[in-house]
Amino acid sequence: MTTTNPLQHIRQDIQSMHAYAIQDSTGMVKLDAMENPFSLPPELQKALGERLGAVAINRYPGARIEDLKQALARYVNLPEGCALMLGNGSDELISLLAMGCDMPGASILAPLPGFVMYAMSAQLQGLAFHGVDLTPDFELDEAAMLAAMRAHKPTITYLAYPNNPTANLWDADVIRRLIAEAATYGGLVVMDEAYQPFSSHSWLDEIRAHPAANANLLLMRTLSKFGLAGVRLGYMVGPRALVHEIDKLRPPYNVSVLNAECALFALEHAQVFAQQAATIRSERERLIAALATMPGVHPFPSQANMVLVRVPDAQRAFEGLKARGVLVKNVSKMHPLLGNCLRLTVGTPDENVQMIDALRSQL
Incomplete structure (x- = not known):
């Protein structure tokens, strides 16, 4: 009997890809994934557990999803004329955008280095991806961006605000000009504000002022x-007509009842998370100041809950930190501009002390 390899039906470009890598953090001080390091206070843990225990998990998600959308709309003070849709994390929204814009000749453009899912979503959907290098100090290269936009007329241009992994906010005037350029050929600009709780600015204010x-x-x-x-919950805001079209691509019941209830609970206690974010912002500045005193170490400005830092030898520092039980992200091979760079998540005060001491011991 002749058999054939079922892998022949899997696209060759997918077989050549690497899966998104997640580091094993067992037993480590986990400072590699830009997570909020704080858990809920015990009394809120108990209240949330009781609330989740009463959720009808035998039913498909229903009206509570609309309750969550309305709560988020109130939380962000949704601009007039805008709508809001939910995703299973921002990753799903990025995939839906690529799917919705998959027309002949369509492409996606983004600055590099940047979030890997912009390029991956393009590849998985069979779209061309155009990356435009940032300047050596991680600012938008306006001339190069405009040239690429005029040459390729990308369907979607992604701008992360702040950017990952560089953690900086780009010049608002440059962004305004890029948005205006995309408008000349009907292109979409997608502003990714994943790190907004730690940033001094939000583009939502710009949307309200200049719709x-x-x-x-x-x-x-x-x-x-x-x-x-x-919990894996993302959301997208934009002109009602645009959001309405993308929302058609959303899988039925893409947000679980448990995730929705967790999110509603968190929004009801937003002040707790706001205080955590304030602590993280304060710790970020303390971390940057400590890094700046180390010989051969250069921390870059941050508006996120991470700090990009250049060290004399990124691989040696990464391995040394790991040996001391501190897990960070070695981004030095992601892009030439990131040579010898580590990305450090801002942790709790105690975790940051451990990270600083461990890094200092490697120098």
Whole structure:
């Protein structure tokens, strides 16, 4: 009997890809994934457990999903004329955008280094991806971005605000000009505000002030950095007509009743998470100051819950930190601009002390 390999039906480009890598963090101080390091206070853990225990998990998600959308709309003070949709994390929203814009000749453009899922979503959907390098100090290269946009007329241009892994906010005037350029050929700009709880600015304020200038813009956020990374809940805001079309692609019941109830509970106690974010912002500045005193170490400015730092030898420092029980992200091979760079998640005060001491011991 002749048999054939069932893998022949899997696209060759997918077989050549690497899966998204997640480091084993067992027993480690986990500072590699930009998570909020704080858990809920015990009394809120108990209250949440009781509430989740009463959820009708035998039923498909229903009206509570609409309750969550309305709660998020109130939380962000949804701009007039805008709508909001939910995703199973921002990753699903990125995939849906690629699917919705998959037309002949369509492409996706984003600055590099940036979030890997922009390029991966393009590849999985069979779209061309155009990456444009940032400047050596991780600013948008406006001339290069405009040239790429004019040459390729990308269907979607992603701008992360702040950017991952560089953690900085880009110049608002440059962003305005890129949005205006995309509008000349009907292109979408997607602003990714995953790290908004730690940032001094939000593009939502720009949307409210200048709605016409942002009519081709969609804004994504996630509750992962808010403090619910395990819940997997993202949301997207934009002009009602645009969001309505993308929402048609959303799988039925893509947000579980448990995830929705967790998110509703968190929004009802938003002040707890706001205080956690304030602590993280304060710790971020303390971490940057400590890093700046180390010989040969250069921390970059941050508006996120992470700090990009250049060290004399990234691989040696990464392995040394790991040997001391501290797990960070070695991004030095992700892009030439990131040579000898580590990405450090801002942890609790105690975790940050451990990370600082462990890094200092490697120098």
